[in-house]
Amino acid sequence: MTARLYGRKWVALAxxxxxxxxxxxxxxxxxxxxxxxxxxxxxxxxxLQRNGAQSVHAVTDDQGNAKLSQDQADDANSLIIIKxxxxxxxxxxxxxxxxxxxxxxxxQNLDGLRVVLSWGAEPADLDxxxxxxxxxxxxRTRKGPDANLxxxxxxxxxxxxxxLERKHAGDTYVFAVHDYTDxxxxxxxxxxxxxxxxxxxxxxxxxxxxxxxxxxPGNLWTVFRITGEGEFQDINTVRGxxxxxxxxxxxxxxxxxxxxxxxxxxxxxxxxxHAKTLNQNGEKAYHAGDLEGAINLYRQAIDADPNYGQxxxxxxxxxxxxGRAAEAIWADRKxxxxxxxxxxxxxxxxSYYNIGRLYEDAGQLDDALSNYRAAKQQKxxxxxxxAIQRVSNHx
Numbered sequence: 001m002t003a004r005l006y007g008r009k010w011v012a013l014a015x016x017x018x019x020x021x022x023x024x025x026x027x028x029x030x031x032x033x034x035x036x037x038x039x040x041x042x043x044x045x046x047x048l049q050r051n052g053a054q055s056v057h058a059v060t061d062d063q064g065n066a067k068l069s070q071d072q073a074d075d076a077n078s079l080i081i082i083k084x085x086x087x088x089x090x091x092x093x094x095x096x097x098x099x100x101x102x103x104x105x106x107x108q109n110l111d112g113l114r115v116v117l118s119w120g121a122e123p124a125d126l127d128x129x130x131x132x133x134x135x136x137x138x139x140r141t142r143k144g145p146d147a148n149l150x151x152x153x154x155x156x157x158x159x160x161x162x163x164l165e166r167k168h169a170g171d172t173y174v175f176a177v178h179d180y181t182d183x184x185x186x187x188x189x190x191x192x193x194x195x196x197x198x199x200x201x202x203x204x205x206x207x208x209x210x211x212x213x214x215x216x217p218g219n220l221w222t223v224f225r226i227t228g229e230g231e232f233q234d235i236n237t238v239r240g241x242x243x244x245x246x247x248x249x250x251x252x253x254x255x256x257x258x259x260x261x262x263x264x265x266x267x268x269x270x271x272x273x274h275a276k277t278l279n280q281n282g283e284k285a286y287h288a289g290d291l292e293g294a295i296n297l298y299r300q301a302i303d304a305d306p307n308y309g310q311x312x313x314x315x316x317x318x319x320x321x322x323g324r325a326a327e328a329i330w331a332d333r334k335x336x337x338x339x340x341x342x343x344x345x346x347x348x349x350x351s352y353y354n355i356g357r358l359y360e361d362a363g364q365l366d367d368a369l370s371n372y373r374a375a376k377q378q379k380x381x382x383x384x385x386x387a388i389q390r391v392s393n394h395x
Contacts, residue, residue: 027074027097031064031082034102034116034161035150040064041103044084050077088201102159104201110326110362111166113202115175118158120195123181128160129248132173136249137162170228174255178248179219186240192216198223203326213238225255231337234264275305291322309338325358349378365395
């Protein structure tokens with residue numbers, strides 16, 4: 001690609017006029033594929049949900065369009081939920097009217113993940129980037145080792161999608177969004193006003209959602225990084241730069257150094273007491289056999305307190321019990337990173353062991369062995385010794 005396109009502005013304008021003239025109780029969205037450009041997704045169930053109000057449902061037509069008749073306010077207190085067999089469920093905060101949403105096909109690789117960017121009518125061209133050792137994947141360099149830019153959009157809404165077929169152990173990955181339209185305007189607020197969202201999928205599940213910080217001038221949004229051990233670390237920072245696309249690497253590459261500590265900017269309020277209650281309710285649901293209910297409650301606990309290690313540990317166990325191995329590994333890795341205090345060694349040992357079991361069940365014996373050995377380094381246990389011997393004998 002040698003030039004960027006800014007055409008079809010009339011599409012955004014027509015869409016806006018159409019939405020404006022529609023009946024106030026009609027909310028229209030479009031559902032697309034996250035991996036095939038401009039592919040519409042028919043027969044997807046779209047749900048608008050708001051606390052204290054009845055949910056509203058619709059099904060997408062052949063063009064991926066859904067119209068929901070509702071009297072609820074289209075604001076941040078409402079959620080849109082989109083479901084279709086073979087795809088991960090999508091859950092996003094509203095406002096939703098006039099936007100498009102991209103569904104991610106279920107991923108099979110235990111070490112794979114998919115990152116999907118979508119936004120509103122303006123600016124026309126936002127770009128998704130990932131930087132990892134000796135690699136920078138974006139619209140000009142669409143492929144790297146086990147990484148691919150599936151979709152590049154230059155005319156509003158998105159999606160833009162990067163799939164990691166396999167995360168390389170020990171490598172750090174940094175994901176960012178660059179406002180290419182306003183690349184020469186470091187003080188712009190177009191990115192902050194864009195309704196940009198980044199969704200992260202692992203296995204069958206949407207595991208992380210990021211919303212561009214509002215009222216923050218700048219044209220570069222550094223969203224998150226994944227450490228060498230596989231921990232997701234939120235950054236969520238917008239700042240102004242004066243660079244072309246190729247040089248975005250220079251602006252985010254420093255985050256590949258894990259000695260640089262990161263703290264999520266613009267993070268919402270933390271409520272440890274509420275998180276503890278949600279976690280306890282999740283444990284009750286788990287013991288009652290309601291795995292989906294437990295998973296939802298543990299995730300709500302994490303939303304209330306992103307540093308709640310016990311909730312991540314419980315979430316990993318629930319995912320494992322539900323047969324969602326990739327998601328269980330993701331949660332266990334976060335529990336590993338958050339383990340602290342007198343029980344830290346025990347938590348880390350059990351988490352490494354659980355990850356090893358998942359790899360062993362999938363036939364990835366080298367990965368299983370490295371995690372069993374890591375468990376033994378944390379704490380002596382005959383179970384770990386037996387696992388190491390068992391896997392070593394079958395390699």
